[in-house]
Amino acid sequence: MGLLSLGTPLEWAEATKLAAHIRKHGIDQFLSVWRAAKDRSGDPVLWGDELEYMVVVFDPVQHTARLSLRQGEILRVLQSAHSPLFAALPAAQRPTFHPEYGRYMIESTPGEPFSASADDLLRVELDMLRRRCFAKQHLREHEVPMTVTSFPRLGATDAPFTDPALTAGGDAARSLFLPDDLINQHVRFPTLTANIRKRRGTKVRINVPIFHDTHTPRPFVDPTIPHARNTFPEDSEAALGAALPDHIYMDAMGFGMGCNCLQVTFQAANATEARRVYDQCTPLTPLFLAITAAAPIYRGYVADVDARWNVISASVDDRTNAERGTAPLRDEPKHNADTAPRRLRKSRYDSVDSYLYPGAPPEDNDMPLEMDLSVRDKLLAAGIDPLLAEHLAHLFVRDPLVIFSELVDVDNTTSMDHFENIQSTNWQTMRFKPPPLGGHIGWRVEFRPMEVQLTDFENAAFSIFVVLLSRVMLHFNTDFYMPLSLVDENMQRAQQRDAIHTQRFYFRRHWAPDAESTERIGEYTLAELFWGRDAAMPGLIPLVRRYLDELALAPEQRAELDRYIAFIGERANGTLMTTATWMRRFVHSHPQYKHDSVVSEKINYDMLCTLNKIERGELAVPDFLPPWYAERHRTMERTLGVPSL
Incomplete structure (x- = not known):
């Protein structure tokens, strides 16, 4: 959910005249937070x-x-x-x-x-x-x-x-x-x-x-x-x-x-740790899009993709013809009197374009970064390091899309409205979030690529696994850095039909810091990336298990966490199909399906009814969910003291 301010929105013609004002004061608001919280540390996980x-x-x-x-x-x-x-x-x-x-x-x-x-x-x-x-x-x-x-x-x-x-x-x-x-x-x-x-x-x-x-x-x-x-x-x-x-x-x-998703936000101990987690999570985002793929049907037609990402990206693509490169820049409307016309390679909903951690390899920040240079220079002059200054200048190349007349002039020491106006409408696979002004909340990172899953068990499993990975990154000092251009390529592969079985993903060969290798990057299946190949690339699941081995867990706690981890592994190696694959198979086998890519109202009804029964534990589908899911679901409902609904 975005910023839900109350007020009277300006007409677009009036709003465009205030774009420079919003950008200027948005950066002033960020600087107020930075000065107050840049040295903040010790926040709990x-x-x-x-x-x-x-x-x-x-x-x-x-x-x-x-x-x-x-x-x-x-x-x-x-x-x-x-x-x-x-x-x-x-x-x-x-x-x-x-x-x-x-x-x-x-x-x-x-x-x-x-x-x-x-x-x-x-x-x-x-x-x-x-x-x-x-x-x-x-x-x-x-x-x-x-x-x-x-x-x-x-x-x-x-x-x-x-x-x-x-x-x-x-x-x-x-x-x-x-x-x-x-x-x-x-x-x-x-x-x-x-x-x-x-x-x-x-x-x-x-x-x-x-x-x-x-x-x-x-x-x-x-x-x-x-x-x-x-x-x-x-x-x-x-x-x-x-x-x-x-x-x-x-x-x-x-x-x-209008699509649903599952997002996880975690608080870091300080700004530097948040930036490191942001960077280490970024190469993982395509993998989690692929493993959670759940959107293969649009407007009543079966698509040749399994995930929503490009659909959302195009749905909020406000770039003009000139910005998209389909018209000369000289034809660009003068939305911003303060900035020169420029090409913009991506929609404002897309994958990350730059790493943030000061130790990021410069060669891996290989994406052309469009920036509002006045924003960058202002941040640099205020003592912000180049990576963070360029990240914010890249976000602030976009126009504010909704401006409320009551919020044009605000106190930059007590309000973050102008900053959030830009920040909250840059919808990327990861989001770096500064603390709110005057609050008890610290520096945060939002993990945004995952598609929502049918059951609470699945959504809990993916949420827990991502949180454990955020701990693993810091505990083992992992190094997942790779060129961002290849992360972008992985995002496209992740959306392909049955990506778990049909696609290979670029990834770093050696995960230990400062590992020597003549070939840094290889191509791997999701099963290899989650389960591992060798000591240099141990796999996400073995790393999480190794981390848990070092904690003082009761046997029953470890058994329950292992249940979630095992499920993730079975999705990664294809033992359990994704929601997208299940939906395709259901449509294909429906007696009214004419093998013409059309999903009729009756097919849709039967499919959603069946999904509802699966979620409620009334129908077992052992190649989609673990065979013990139904009994687990009923046990949890009894724990809550409610009848099966």
Whole structure:
């Protein structure tokens, strides 16, 4: 969830005039934090997750599964309701629920951060299940909070996909497929949607390659695109080349920001440690995108990719034609009177472009870094080191997208609004987060690539494993540095269909610091990277187990942590399939599937019903989840004192 300030958003034409003001004062705000917290140290290891749900309405008579748009009403109930589920918890530990971009989406977070102790790690799954059970208890009959990454028929045109049914269109997105009423009605979200379109000069263009099945037309030209609509000037874009043949075409921010994900944020002891963890996590981000892949279907079509990342990247790509390199720079609109027109290689939602730790090998920072040079020079003059100054100058090359009139002039010693305006709309695989002003929170790192998983067991397993890796990096002083250009290549490979079996990933050959090697980088399967190959490259799982060996854990604690780790290993080597692979197989084997890449409303209903049964422990799928999952789930529900829901 982004910055949810209250106020009156300026029209885009007015907002563009204030871009320089926001950047200048945003950097002043960062410098206020830096001066106050640069020497802060000794903060404890704390972390938390952000877990997102889609509320799905099942109609067992009509055999439909649609998205409930009752977000506001549901959140009011969840934020005020009392439940026996929370009775035994201290008030600070009671989970919280928050809005997200889509009106069918709900985000949950733990009430207070976890530590990295075994006791706290082993609370995570139960905490996640408690949140889900609490939400279920306060939804209507046939409404279910599902942790699926993308809704398979979002934007389909042959039947409604929302409850209530809505008509596509609206002045924010001007989409051929999505209604504006799908967007969270907090003024930030429709304004953000409209301003991305206005800054870009066209609607966003998302083209995902279609999966060519036996009866999929070649070339595939989507027959459901409503070319005849003539409501907005942008309605002709699809016919004018925005929709590519052999691709699934989408045209709105909602297709990306309407996806769910799993994010983990951990607090470091100090700023330097946070920067080291940021760097060491960055090469791992594509691996965790691949192993959590859960999004193979869009607009009712089976795609030839398994993950959401490029969809979200394109959904918020506000670059102009000139910035994208499809028009001469001389044609660039003068959004910023203070900056010269420039090419921008990436969307503002993409992978990391620079390492931050002072010891990062300079040759591995091999990405061209577009920067606002005035920001860089100001930071350098204030004593910020070049790597951090260039990182911030790279973020601040972007325009602020939403400016509230009430927040134009603020006190830079007490407010971070202008800094967060830029920071929170640079959505990268990792995020380096300074402490809030005047708070008790320290320097943090956010790990952002993972797709949300179907069950609380899976989401807990991945969260716990990432947290343990953050400890391993520091404890063993690992060295995962590699050229960022190869990390980018890995991000593309991670999204490919069945990447666990079909792709190899660039990675450093020797993981010990200062290891001598004539060949630094090799190509490996996920199984090799997680399980290891030799002493030089021991594997992520053996490293985590070695770290746990050095802790004074009770046997039952170690057994439970090993259960999570073993699950991660079985996903990595393909023993257990990803959610994306399961969904593909379900569609392929459905009796109504015509092998034409089309996911009908009935197939969608049956698939989501089956996923719901799997999550509840009512249906065992031993090549997807461990065979003991169902009994474990029922045991945890009994622990919470609730009947199986």
